[in-house]
């Protein structure tokens with residue numbers, strides 16, 4: 404079985420946000436890395452290959468030329484080859500537009516399973532996997548903490564409100580990783596060396612012939628603003644003082 | 657004229673409280689675009705949930721009964737919602753930003769060729785555009801977005817909207833859809849965490865514990881305090897990962913988003929991903945033995961103290 408692992412190059416969430424005068428992001432602060440959740444999905448793909456359930460892992464990213472770095476990171480973890488759908492507009496693309504592009508890659512590659520993160524930690528849509536499943540007609544197992552392949556089915560354990568839930572899907576399916584799915588490995592030095600020689604194909608989005616307009620995505624970002632900031636309050640010196648403040652100052656007890 | 661379709665959430669015929677602020681969002685969206693609110697309930701023998709949803713100002717409440725909706729499955733929900741959205745001429749389809757809403761609504765959006773807005777905290781008409789606000793980057797930034805598609809799908813951050821005032825009920829219309837049950841996906845089980853405490857997302861007071869508690873047993877001390885205050889108990893990701901607390905208790909970017917009147921964080925350092933889930937709380941209290949813990953930067957009241965001393969003392973003095 405071939406697995407496609409979709410990975411995103413994301414803005415490091417630890418950067419200090421700065422806006423320009425016209426409510427856009429100040430590009431000088433931006434620092435990028437492989438999306439955390441995608442480390443978990445790539446790890447799961449590699450484990451499925453190690454267990455014999457998968458035969459090939461293809462990493463796919465829609466991103467700028469610089470995103471080759473994040474693809475190589477996934478290759479160093481054990482994926483076999485990479486595909487970069489190259490566009491400088493990647494950071495502006497909404498979930499539907501990206502899902503349509505990825506659906507075209509799925510059509511070309513015909514995987515048995517697609518592994519993704521549940522969330523991109525920068526834009527936080529939590530949507531591309533579900534949308535890709537809809538567009539390809541695949542079943543979906545989102546927020547996975549368990550992914551057990553058995554023949555032509557996969558049982559996905561999902562982290563949901565109120566507890567956990569299992570679903571059984573017929574392959575091909577889209578599975579999106581939550582953070583308790585596994586423990587991602589660090590790429591080894593030999594892994595990093597090998598990754599440099601693994602094939603990485605660059606595709607022009609126009610060649611995928613998807614029904615999209617890169618200049619006018621479905622959702623347009625008009626601008627950004629900073630959320631209300633909280634101030635550090637008072638440090639109290641005892642439990643009695645704390646109870647007093649909660650009763651008499653904050654009036655919440 | 658716009659139609660805002662709210663997909664209600666129910667479990668075992670009981671309307672989930674997250675539905676009400678979602679109707680609140682829908683009314684705000686309807687006001688911004690000059691339209692009406694329609695609520696849809698899917699279920700099996702769950703008309704009670706539709707009745708419960710009928711008193712909050714929607715023009716219509718639709719109920720679809722089907723064995724395939726007895727247990728939630730995205731592959732069964734999505735085609736039904738798509739069908740109803742088309743038949744009522746929905747311009748916006750929305751659902752609460754719960755794990756259920758986040759699961760099926762993007763699927764609905766793709767099937768409707770609709771732009772998708774995740775986790776909306778505001779909607780308004782600005783210069784002819786319908787503008788949504790949504791938090792991104794672990795809550796450190798807010799994006800203003802607008803949709804260019806005929807239909808837009810929106811998950812709603814329920815802490816950002818009020819439940820509408822209860823009023824006269826509209827009569828529930830039972831309708832049918834042609835879509836059946838999926839053949840490539842099946843529900844297997846739902847393992848529910850049982851608790852007598854209020855749900856995290858509804859509680860007025862939340863006591864949350866972190867990795868510093870070092871064991872599941874230590875959460876018992878938080879539960880005693882919670883029982884005294886009628887509070888819910890939550891946890892950091894590190895505490896859940898360590899097996900001290902169930903995943904359902906996790907607060908943060910990847911867990912529950914909460915905004916109680918009072919949040920008390922115990923032995924939690926205050927990583928940005930945790931803050932993303934509780935920063936909107938009205939009053940924040942932190943108990944941590946490290947005076948440098950970042951959570952003190954956002955706390956109204958901080959107590960630098962060992963949790964094993966402070967929490968039992970707090971419980972006994974309340």
Ligand SMILES: Cc1cc2nc3c(=O)[nH]c(=O)nc-3n(C[C@H](O)[C@H](O)[C@H](O)COP(=O)(O)OP(=O)(O)OC[C@H]3O[C@@H](n4cnc5c(N)ncnc54)[C@H](O)[C@@H]3O)c2cc1C
Nearest residue numbers: 866867868892893894908909910923925929930945946963
């Ligand atoms: C993609 C991603 C998503 C994430 N999502 C979430 C999320 O949704 N929610 C979340 O919570 N985290 C999330 N995290 C994890 C987050 O980054 C932190 O690792 C986590 O919140 C730390 O949990 P903690 O504060 O319990 O543990 P620690 O950071 O280890 O802090 C423990 C604290 O306990 C204090 N302490 C120790 N002993 C005592 C004692 N006896 N008495 C009092 N204080 C004591 C210490 O001083 C310390 O401040 C996410 C991380 C990533 C990468």
Ligand SMILES: Nc1ncnc2c1ncn2[C@@H]1O[C@H](COP(=O)(O)O)[C@@H](O)[C@H]1O
Nearest residue numbers: 409410465519520522523528529530531
């Ligand atoms: N630009 C992209 N290229 C490839 N995969 C992506 C991209 N954006 C999102 N994804 C995938 O979709 C998942 C969820 O992202 P999102 O829906 O944007 O929060 C990510 O974890 C990736 O697996």
